[in-house]
Amino acid sequence: EAGVAQSPRYKIIEKRQSVAFWCNPISGHATLYWYQQILGQGPKLLIQFQNNGVVDDSQLPKDRFSAERLKGVDSTLKIQPAKLEDSAVYLCASSQRGPGFTGELFFGEGSRLTVL
Amino acid sequence: AQSVTQLGSHVSVSEGALVLLRCNYSSSVPPYLFWYVQYPNQGLQLLLKYTSAATLVKGINGFEAEFKKSETSFHLTKPSAHMSDAAEYFCAVSERGNNRLAFGKGNQVVVIP
Numbered sequence: 282e283a284g285v286a287q288s289p290r291y292k293i294i295e296k297r298q299s300v301a302f303w304c305n306p307i308s309g310h311a312t313l314y315w316y317q318q319i320l321g322q323g324p325k326l327l328i329q330f331q332n333n334g335v336v337d338d339s340q341l342p343k344d345r346f347s348a349e350r351l352k353g354v355d356s357t358l359k360i361q362p363a364k365l366e367d368s369a370v371y372l373c374a375s376s377q378r379g380p381g382f383t384g385e386l387f388f389g390e391g392s393r394l395t396v397l
Numbered sequence: 398a399q400s401v402t403q404l405g406s407h408v409s410v411s412e413g414a415l416v417l418l419r420c421n422y423s424s425s426v427p428p429y430l431f432w433y434v435q436y437p438n439q440g441l442q443l444l445l446k447y448t449s450a451a452t453l454v455k456g457i458n459g460f461e462a463e464f465k466k467s468e469t470s471f472h473l474t475k476p477s478a479h480m481s482d483a484a485e486y487f488c489a490v491s492e493r494g495n496n497r498l499a500f501g502k503g504n505q506v507v508v509i510p
Contacts (some may be wrong), residue, residue, distance in 0.1 A: 285440070288441060312496055321406065323487050324441070329398030337497065376496060383448040384491045386428035386498055388440035 283307065285389035287373050293395045294337070299361035302392045306375030311337075311351055312385065315358050316372040324372055330356065331378075362393075363384045399424040399490045403501035408431045412507045416460075416475040418504045420488030423469065430471040431460055431489040431498065441487065447471060460483070 287304040294300050303366055307315050311332050316324035327346065329336040333353040340349065345364070350356040370393045373384040402421045410416050429448050433441040445456025452464040458481075462473045465509055471488060485505050489498040 302459070321502070323403075323480075323489075323502045324498075326497060329497060344482075373414075374441075378496070383446065384431070384496065384498070385443055385446060386441075388433075390438070390440040 285373055285375055285387055287371075287389035287391055287392050290390065291393045291395075293353070294363055295397050296365055297362040298318060300363060300394060301360075302358045302371050302373075302394075304311070304356045304358070305372030305385055306356075306373070309377070310375035311353070312376045313379050314374040314376075315348055315356070316374065318370040318376050320369070327329065327358070328373075340372045342357065358390055363394075365396050368394055370394070399499050401488045401490050401499060401501040403504055404509075406502065407505045407506060407507065409507045409509055410478045412480060413477050416473070416478045416482060416506065418473040418486050418488075418506070420462075420471045420473065420501060422490045424490055424492055426492050427460050429491045430462075430464060431491075432456065432460070432471075432473050433487045433489060433500075435485045435487065435503075437457060437484075444473070444486070456510060460494050477487055478506075478508050480508050480510065482506060 303322040315327045318324040323344045327341045328338040330350040349357045372391045374388045431446045432444040445454045447464045451487045455461045471473045486502045488501040
């Protein structure tokens with residue numbers, strides 16, 4: 282079974298530029314998450330999708346971050362304009378739903394962003 | 398809202414010695430609890446999880462953790478550290494039904510030969 286795919290793995294941009302990250306979840310997983318992991322900290326949830334609807338985006342800085350999940354499969358996270366403090370690893374994860382769900386999330390390898 | 402506390406960002410352990418990583422959680426309802434491991438330049442991999450079955454949970458690579466409700470703890474242990482255990486370890490909690498994980502700050506484990 283293929284895992285969660287993310288691209289690009291690494292991206293270096295200058296502040297005020299824009300960047301987009303792509304995620305393809307595990308086939309059949311209805312729930313998709315974007316987490317931000319700043320160096321030395323645990324991952325922080327940015328946004329959660331259920332199919333193509335947003336469940337929770339309370340910690341997404343909406344003035345510069347946007348995310349979409351068209352057709353309920355792939356997702357894109359965009360940052361525009363980027364700030365220095367956006368330097369982090371952006372992790373995508375997916376999970377199943379249903380009576381047997383026990384909370385486990387499956388993570389991709391992450392996209393490392395460096396803002397200069 | 399649920400949260401976890403992991404103390405001591407860096408943990409050094411000698412090869413062959415006990416690995417002990419502490420995690421305390423806060424949750425208003427019975428939680429699900431998890432330990433994830435992250436190797437350099439890789440994503441998070443599930444080590445083990447507690448979902449209200451046995452309180453002593455065994456995971457991959459010889460790790461185990463015990464859920465103690467009275468202490469609101471879910472500490473991770475391994476009897477004998479290997480060099481390959483060098484990684485970052487995260488404790489996480491979710492409230493049943495909300496499908497969202499809240500992570501601790503992590504412990505960077507260094508294994509000394």
